Amino acid sequence: MFELRSLQEKIGFALLLCAIAFFLFFPVYWALISAFKSNQELYQLDATLIPNELFWGHFITAITEGNILLQLRNSLITSTCSALLNATLAALAGYSFAKFDYPAKKPLMLLILSAQMFPFGVLLISIYPMLQAVNLLDTKTGLTISYIVFALPVSTYMMYSYFRQVPNELIEAAKVDGASNFKIFLRIVMPISFPAFITVTLYAFMWSWNDLLYSMTLVTSEENRTIGPGLLLRYINENNADWGGAMAASFLAAAPVVLVFAVLQKQFIGGVTSGAVK
Known part of the structure; x- marks a missing residue:
């Protein structure tokens, strides 16, 4: 000590x-x-x-001139949807790895985690033509789907680690009472795993909110642009750099993340530390 x-x-x-x-x-x-x-x-x-x-001029200008409110809305839509989709997929995959036995389970888990080793720019090379093939380039839907690659491998392992602590006796008792596997997952396992679900949701939300590479590459129109590229293209470019306006707009952009974390901090901390004590 x-x-x-x-x-x-x-x-x-x-x-x-x-x-x-x-x-x-x-x-x-x-x-x-x-x-x-x-x-x-x-x-x-x-x-x-x-x-x-x-x-206060920088804050007033950031709100009244430019599209920061539209960009904030686009970021909230894409980041929230991708975070919820990521957490849902991670919960299903993590529960499968933790509570079911089937061939090649461990190699499949390692394969999912290995995706985290590749730089996001390399993955973008594959994602771009896939979205182009289904006409999802320059759309919020395509950007939302692409954001899943950021956090899904780690989120899956986090949910897997949490589900391993759920007693098997609880699941067996529910099966004796006639509950299906999906009903056990939805009605019994998920309610007691809510802190972990919130943790992976916030983790994915912050990854998506802070993205710049994907949002600049996959979205080109002003009506679908998110906050990261919006701030960069407006305040810092080859012609000038409005540092005061950039700082004011950055704090406005950071406000939603700070607010979300302030509301859900107890669940986030509970999910992060849940594996410390069995």
């Missing part, structure tokens, strides 16, 4: 924590104050740690 006995050790540990906190949170603080600075103050040579005057 790590113990701090002397005063010097406690002071040193506190200073170390302060240094780590500064390293982690100062960039966030700097981005926040940059969003509240006018362009005149933002680009002056003598940088200020506190804005001389709170300037």
